[in-house]
Amino acid sequence: MTINELLKEIKKNLQAQKNQIAIDMMEGRMSDFVHYMKSVGIADGLNMAEAIIDETKTKLEREDD
Numbered sequence: 653m654t655i656n657e658l659l660k661e662i663k664k665n666l667q668a669q670k671n672q673i674a675i676d677m678m679e680g681r682m683s684d685f686v687h688y689m690k691s692v693g694i695a696d697g698l699n700m701a702e703a704i705i706d707e708t709k710t711k712l713e714r715e716d717d
Contacts, residue, residue: 666698673695
């Protein structure tokens with residue numbers, strides 16, 4: 653498995669986690685406002701992780717050129 657393939661797989665897993673959070677929110681599975689805010693924070697963290705992965709992939713592609 654190449655580094656790019658690994659990063660794609662990690663990003664796919666992050667997106668799946670975000671999707672699950674969204675589903676839980678839509679289905680009313682947030683027990684209270686604190687749980688909701690925690691989930692929003694986790695989703696923000698997942699977005700940040702995806703951005704880091706994208707930046708890393710871009711840097712790797714530049715190094716390969």
